[in-house]
Amino acid sequence: MEMSLKALDYESLNENVKNCQYAVRGELYLRASELQKEGKKIIFTNVGNPHALGQKPLTFPRQVVALCQAPFLLDDPNIGMIFPADAIARAKHYLSLTSGGLGAYSDSRGLPGVRKEVAEFIERRDGYPSDPELIFLTDGASKGVMQILNCVIRSQKDGILVPVPQYPLYSATISLLGGTLVPYYLEESENWGLDVNNLRQSVAQARSQGITVRAMVIINPGNPTGQCLSEANLREILRFCCDERLVLLGDEVYQQNIYQDERPFISSKKVLMDMRAPISKEVQLISFHTVSKGYWGECGQRGGYFEMTNIPPRTVEEIYKVASIALSPNVSAQIFMGLMVSPPKPGDISHDQFVRESKGILESLRRRARMMTDGFNSCKNVVCNFTEGAMYSFPQIKLPSKAIEAAKQAGKVPDVFYCLKLLEATGISTVPGSGFGQKEGVFHLRTTILPAEEEMPEIMDSFKKFNDEFMSQYGDNFGYSRM
Amino acid sequence: MEMSLKALDYESLNENVKNCQYAVRGELYLRASELQKEGKKIIFTNVGNPHALGQKPLTFPRQVVALCQAPFLLDDPNIGMIFPADAIARAKHYLSLTSGGLGAYSDSRGLPGVRKEVAEFIERRDGYPSDPELIFLTDGASKGVMQILNCVIRSQKDGILVPVPQYPLYSATISLLGGTLVPYYLEESENWGLDVNNLRQSVAQARSQGITVRAMVIINPGNPTGQCLSEANLREILRFCCDERLVLLGDEVYQQNIYQDERPFISSKKVLMDMRAPISKEVQLISFHTVSKGYWGECGQRGGYFEMTNIPPRTVEEIYKVASIALSPNVSAQIFMGLMVSPPKPGDISHDQFVRESKGILESLRRRARMMTDGFNSCKNVVCNFTEGAMYSFPQIKLPSKAIEAAKQAGKVPDVFYCLKLLEATGISTVPGSGFGQKEGVFHLRTTILPAEEEMPEIMDSFKKFNDEFMSQYGDNFGYSRM
Numbered sequence: 001m002e003m004s005l006k007a008l009d010y011e012s013l014n015e016n017v018k019n020c021q022y023a024v025r026g027e028l029y030l031r032a033s034e035l036q037k038e039g040k041k042i043i044f045t046n047v048g049n050p051h052a053l054g055q056k057p058l059t060f061p062r063q064v065v066a067l068c069q070a071p072f073l074l075d076d077p078n079i080g081m082i083f084p085a086d087a088i089a090r091a092k093h094y095l096s097l098t099s100g101g102l103g104a105y106s107d108s109r110g111l112p113g114v115r116k117e118v119a120e121f122i123e124r125r126d127g128y129p130s131d132p133e134l135i136f137l138t139d140g141a142s143k144g145v146m147q148i149l150n151c152v153i154r155s156q157k158d159g160i161l162v163p164v165p166q167y168p169l170y171s172a173t174i175s176l177l178g179g180t181l182v183p184y185y186l187e188e189s190e191n192w193g194l195d196v197n198n199l200r201q202s203v204a205q206a207r208s209q210g211i212t213v214r215a216m217v218i219i220n221p222g223n224p225t226g227q228c229l230s231e232a233n234l235r236e237i238l239r240f241c242c243d244e245r246l247v248l249l250g251d252e253v254y255q256q257n258i259y260q261d262e263r264p265f266i267s268s269k270k271v272l273m274d275m276r277a278p279i280s281k282e283v284q285l286i287s288f289h290t291v292s293k294g295y296w297g298e299c300g301q302r303g304g305y306f307e308m309t310n311i312p313p314r315t316v317e318e319i320y321k322v323a324s325i326a327l328s329p330n331v332s333a334q335i336f337m338g339l340m341v342s343p344p345k346p347g348d349i350s351h352d353q354f355v356r357e358s359k360g361i362l363e364s365l366r367r368r369a370r371m372m373t374d375g376f377n378s379c380k381n382v383v384c385n386f387t388e389g390a391m392y393s394f395p396q397i398k399l400p401s402k403a404i405e406a407a408k409q410a411g412k413v414p415d416v417f418y419c420l421k422l423l424e425a426t427g428i429s430t431v432p433g434s435g436f437g438q439k440e441g442v443f444h445l446r447t448t449i450l451p452a453e454e455e456m457p458e459i460m461d462s463f464k465k466f467n468d469e470f471m472s473q474y475g476d477n478f479g480y481s482r483m
Numbered sequence: 484m485e486m487s488l489k490a491l492d493y494e495s496l497n498e499n500v501k502n503c504q505y506a507v508r509g510e511l512y513l514r515a516s517e518l519q520k521e522g523k524k525i526i527f528t529n530v531g532n533p534h535a536l537g538q539k540p541l542t543f544p545r546q547v548v549a550l551c552q553a554p555f556l557l558d559d560p561n562i563g564m565i566f567p568a569d570a571i572a573r574a575k576h577y578l579s580l581t582s583g584g585l586g587a588y589s590d591s592r593g594l595p596g597v598r599k600e601v602a603e604f605i606e607r608r609d610g611y612p613s614d615p616e617l618i619f620l621t622d623g624a625s626k627g628v629m630q631i632l633n634c635v636i637r638s639q640k641d642g643i644l645v646p647v648p649q650y651p652l653y654s655a656t657i658s659l660l661g662g663t664l665v666p667y668y669l670e671e672s673e674n675w676g677l678d679v680n681n682l683r684q685s686v687a688q689a690r691s692q693g694i695t696v697r698a699m700v701i702i703n704p705g706n707p708t709g710q711c712l713s714e715a716n717l718r719e720i721l722r723f724c725c726d727e728r729l730v731l732l733g734d735e736v737y738q739q740n741i742y743q744d745e746r747p748f749i750s751s752k753k754v755l756m757d758m759r760a761p762i763s764k765e766v767q768l769i770s771f772h773t774v775s776k777g778y779w780g781e782c783g784q785r786g787g788y789f790e791m792t793n794i795p796p797r798t799v800e801e802i803y804k805v806a807s808i809a810l811s812p813n814v815s816a817q818i819f820m821g822l823m824v825s826p827p828k829p830g831d832i833s834h835d836q837f838v839r840e841s842k843g844i845l846e847s848l849r850r851r852a853r854m855m856t857d858g859f860n861s862c863k864n865v866v867c868n869f870t871e872g873a874m875y876s877f878p879q880i881k882l883p884s885k886a887i888e889a890a891k892q893a894g895k896v897p898d899v900f901y902c903l904k905l906l907e908a909t910g911i912s913t914v915p916g917s918g919f920g921q922k923e924g925v926f927h928l929r930t931t932i933l934p935a936e937e938e939m940p941e942i943m944d945s946f947k948k949f950n951d952e953f954m955s956q957y958g959d960n961f962g963y964s965r966m
Contacts, residue, residue, distance in 0.1 A: 007635045007697035007730045008767045010797040014637045017801055025591060025807040033590075044582075047810070051583035062553045069815075070549035072542060078564045082556060098783075099527075100534035105775075105782045107516075108508060139622050139785065142809045150659070152490045154497045172808045176633070214490035247490045284491045292588075299588045300581075300814035302622065314493040318500055324508040325655045326625045327530070330813045331783035332552075 020175035022168050023435020028419055032429035043459060045447040046429045048223075048391045050297030050361075053450045058296060058357050060087060060350040061339040065332050067091035068102055086349045094335045102331045108324040110137025110305070111331070114338040118305055121341035126270035134308040134316065137337060139329045141253050141290040141304035146173050147322060148286050148306065151315070152215050152247060153179035159211035161202060161246065163194070164437035165394065165444070167223040171437070182206040182213055183437060188396065191385050192225040194218075196236045203244060215247040216240075221254040221265065221389025224436050224446040226369075228263040228388045234271040242279045250287040253304075254390035256294035259366040263388055269309055285309040291336045293391065295361040303333030365391065368449045368456055375460030379467050391450060394433070397443050397467075403474035415443040421470060426462045503658035505651050506918020511902055515912035526942060528930040529912045531706075531874045533780030533844075536933045541779060541840050543570060543833045544822040548815050550574035551585055569832045577818045585814045591807040593620025593788070594814070597821040601788050604824035609753035617791040617799065620820060622812045624736050624773040624787035629656050630805060631769050631789065634798070635698050635730060636662035642694035644685060644729065646677070647920035648877065648927070650706040654920070665689040665696055666920060671879065674868050675708040677701075679719045686727060698730040699723075704737040704748065704872025707919050707929040709852075711746040711871045717754040725762045733770040736787075737873035739777035742849040746871055752792055768792040774819045776874065778844040786816030848874070851932045851939055858943030862950050870932055877916070880926050880950075886957035898926040904953060909945045 005012040029046050036042045044052055051057065064087050071091075073079050079088065095101055097113030109115065115132040122130035138144035152158065153174065159182040162170045166183075174181045184202040186192045203213050218237060220229040229237075241248045250268035258265055269287055272280055291303035308316060343358075344351040369387040376384035376395040384395035399407075399414050407417035415432035422445075423429055433444025451459050488495040512529050519525045527535060534540065547570050556562050557575065578584055580596030592598065598615040605613035621627035635641065636657065642665040645653045649666075657664045667685040669675045686696050701720060703712040712720075724731045733751035741748050752770055755763055774786035791799060826841075827834040852870040859867035859878040867878035882890075882897050890900035898915035905928075906912055916927025934942050 004728075006728045006767050008769075008794050008798050010795055010801065013634050013798060013801060017634050017805055020805065020808070022804060022807045025804075025810075047588065049583070049588045051586035052588070053583070055583075055586075057554075057584065057586050059555060062555075066549040066553035066556070069552060070545045071540075072545075073549070073565060076565055078561065081561045082559055082565055100532070100536070100538075100783075101540065102783050103534035103538075103540050103779075103781045105530060105532045105535070139813065140809065146809070151496050151500050169808060176805065176808070245487075245489045284489050286491075296586075298586045300583070300585050300811065302811070302813035311491050312493055315491050315496060318493065318496060321505060321508075322500055322503065322659065324505045325503070325652060325659070326623065326629070327508075328783065328785070330622065330785040330816060332815055333813060 016176050016178045020172040021435070022172045023431050026431075026435060027416065028423060028429060028431060031420065032423055035423070035427070040427055042427045042429050043451055044429050045451060046431050048293060048448050048450065049299050050391075050450050051299065053448075054452045055297050055361060055450070056357075057298065058354060060344055060354045061296070061298075061336055063087035064090045064094065064339055065335055068094055068332065068335055071095055071101055084349045086344060090339070094338060098331060102335075104331070105328040106331050106334060108326075108328050109135075109320060110329055110334050114334050115305075117338045117342050118307075122269065122307060126267055126273065128270065128273040130307060134311070135305055136308075136319065136323060137329050137334050138304040138306065139333065140292060140302040141251070141288040141306070142169050143329075144288050144304055144306040145169060145249065145251070147319060148249060149173050149177055149179070149215075150322070151319060153177040156180050157210060157212055159206045159213040161199065161213060161216035163217065163219060163222070165224050165433065166217070166437055167219055167251070168435055170217050180206070180211050182211060185439060186222070186225055186227075188385065188442075192222055192227040194229065194233055194237070196240055199237075199240055213244065213246060215249055217249045217251060218268070219251040220268070221257060223251075223254065223390050224392045224394040224431075226385065226387035226390050226392055226394060228258065228265060230263060231266050231271060234266060234268060235275065238268070238272050238275060238279060238283055242283050247284040247286065250285060252287055253290045253293045255289065257362075257365065257391055258389045259369040260386070260388050265389065269307065272309065281310060283309075284311055286311070291333060291340050294340070295358050295365070296336070296340055298333075298336055301333040301336050302330060303337045305337060364453045365449060368451075368453055369393070371456045371460065372447070372449050375463065379464055381471060382467065387449060391448050392446050393449055394436075394444055394446050396433075397445060399443050400471065400474045403470070406474060415445060418443065418470070419445050422463070422466055425466045425469075428459065428463060499659050499661045503655040504918070505655045506914050509914075509918060510899065511906060511912060511914060514903065515906055518906070518910070523910055525910045525912050526934055527912050528934060529914050531776060531931050531933065532782050533874075533933050534782065536931075537935045538780050538844060538933070539840075540781065541837060543827055543837045544779070544781075544819055546570035547573045547577065547822055548818055551577055551815065551818055554578055554584055567832045569827060573822070577821060580821075581814060585818075587814070588811040589814050589817060591809075591811050592618075592803060593812055593817050594821075597817050598788075600821045600825050601790075605752065605790060609750055609756065611753065611756040613790065617794070618788055619791075619802065619806060620812050620817050621787040621789065622816065623775060623785040624734070624771040624789070625652050626812075627771055627787055627789040628652060628732065628734070630802060631732060632656050632660055632662070632698075633805070634802060636660040639663050640693060640695055642689045642696040644682065644696060644699040646700065646702060646705070648707050648916065649700070649920055650702055650734070651918055653700050663689070663694050665694060668922060669705070669708055669710075671868065671925075675705055675710040677712065677716055677720070679723055682720075682723055696727065696729060698732055700732045700734060701751070702734040703751070704740060706734075706737065706873050707875045707877040707914075709868065709870035709873050709875055709877060711741065711748060713746060714749050714754060717749060717751060718758065721751070721755050721758060721762060721766055725766050730767040730769065733768060735770055736773045736776045738772065740845075740848065740874055741872045742852040743869070743871050748872065752790065755792065764793060766792075767794055769794070774816060774823050777823070778841050778848070779819070779823055781816075781819055784816040784819050785813060786820045788820060847936045848932060851934075851936055852876070854939045854943065855930070855932050858946065862947055864954055865950065874931050874933060875929050876932055877919075877927055877929050879916075880928060882926050883954065883957045886953070889957060898928060901926065901953065902928050905946070905949055908949045908952075911942065911946060
């Protein structure tokens, strides 16, 4: 049998490839794409992709990168009619950091000059030194996460603690690398808080099954859950990582997206540095950031970085070596990263416009987070924690037993069944909670808060109308799925 | 011991990560970077990175992508003073293919409209239909190769046939994925030709060691060896792949870089389609291309594609799923790819300039290929095949036994020893042949043919002078390393 198969026949593929699941672009997305082809209007809220839903790019960074792409414009006598002087100056600055413009491979860690700007940003943010040699630029944060997990995972006996619900980058990458996901549950009724006792139990249970737990992932602000971790919580997590000798992977790609004032974003690096030795010198921490999220939303550019703390130099060399195999991250996104960490300063020609555009987006996101939470909570079979940060709403849908039965008949997981019906009825393309993980017997969906603000009331009305009809079709007196 | 280590301590890293080697940015490159920091002038010929060595970008594609980055310019009344009308029209065309401009993630396979343009290019090139659904855009060709090998390699019992000398992307990726590289030797004395009998022997030997050979890599035009495969040779290879049920990975990233007329580039796809069934319907083929090479040299943009032939739909779905985990390739490079496969047409405003620039680069590369080959062959202990295509010269250096002894004393592989001395003496940063693989007891170096044409005589003089001094220091009467 084996002999008659070819290497790219399905039956003979690497099982790790076949085993991985990535719901954000899974069944729901594929069906939505089909419907779109057939002419139906689809609202793609399955992925945090702000520009796809009409968010305009910030002007200044686009001016700078456009000039870097067309450096011959810098000699054009008419250039000042089209581009402001500070954008021209910044383009010259970034070109001077490259060795041949955007068309030349950079060092595999990224341009040294941009890594220096990132380090300065981290120092300003945290109040602690940051070393450019320990910052690597990547094609989006996802690629960085994959590089690090590749170093950590040696076999299926290696476990990675991942929050549930989680962003499926983690589950998919762990499957692909042949490791084991060790879940720890976030508490929905505690505003998706993290209980360190749950962590201990998860680790103990994994160990009893022969798993070596090697790393822990936190997503702060949370995806899909939208919560901000408190400083006290972060301190407990770091202490736990120190005790258990775990590498902490801090996915902090939503650090600029905060929609309340009580719980600001605090970086894992800062909390770690605030702690006493030996913890501050012991815990291995990798922190991730990106140009895709924040109010920039430059997803399609694929720019990110990770910073390494307490990682031995020989390991840094190994990570560098592996990064070298694909030569270099794309250079234009490296420049977006430089611009994101060093935006126009007060007094610069473009400063006011930049601030106006940035505030406009962030304030609107804050209003949209509120509209969405309120919209979901106005349905009596839906409960939804407020989106404190990130760009998602993750309501729990209490499904009647008749709906669960109907899903079973249709061969679908109940929340997939619900989300498919929602898609067909309204064009709203969400991701079922089962794609992120959830406790047994409860059901969610994830939607981004990104549709245009003016469209939000109509979208939430359309959701409510669908949900009411769904409930009148499947509602019964036999009870709901449990809270 | 294991318990006291942390996951990112060197001793506890994934062994596959530690085992992989990537010489193109290895010891020589690191030493060159150090010397550059110390103020020494370095000629980086270690990697095919044309813009880093002064090649100017083609104007038209840069104009189009600059406009796509700054779409607000399209409404500027002064835009026509800076950009030609056909660049403006093409920018509007590409923006219409996106769903939110360059800042939005595209489909994980790339923009459908660009994939259609790639398919049309392949149809024109080969005279056979090409299906956009079987073309995936990638962040450079390397990423595509890694995705495909990830599907093929299941364990260290899976073998991949790789030419020796080879581009170390292959050896490094196979190590990283935990597979086994099965070498087949190219014949230096036959102008780096490929003998199918050698292939058979390699496969037989691997099988006798319990290896399942699953795929075969060809690099055409060759890297580092610079040869073009003949149609007859490609036909033998395809027949061999059919007999042995191997997937063929056709690395064709240098297809535009041809420096002679006797042996033009012919794609594996065309040769396969020219053959009779069952071969034409049986052989699984993946072909790779990029915007990094050719006369474009847009390495830093990170754009590539692969086309799949005879791959079952379920496997295509799996490859799509895995591509989805990192969401999408960067969008600006997708547009570069679109432009590369559909350049300005005769009659377009920018056509003449585009052709002038393109010809200028290609003709100069052809002259440089000749200058370099002749320069190496003018040294009596150096022999070098002519660079028929690609962008490298791969001379064999016959090292005297005294030099081999000195290298041994210094703890270095002999060609590394030679290349380090060359670097220190001249600033020329090459890659030792051992980084690509070579027969036992023979030594090479790889250099690109990319230094500016006007600098080439000086570089070759400087090489010759170094080599003469090296030979007078280490030369002896006891013989050379064998030819």
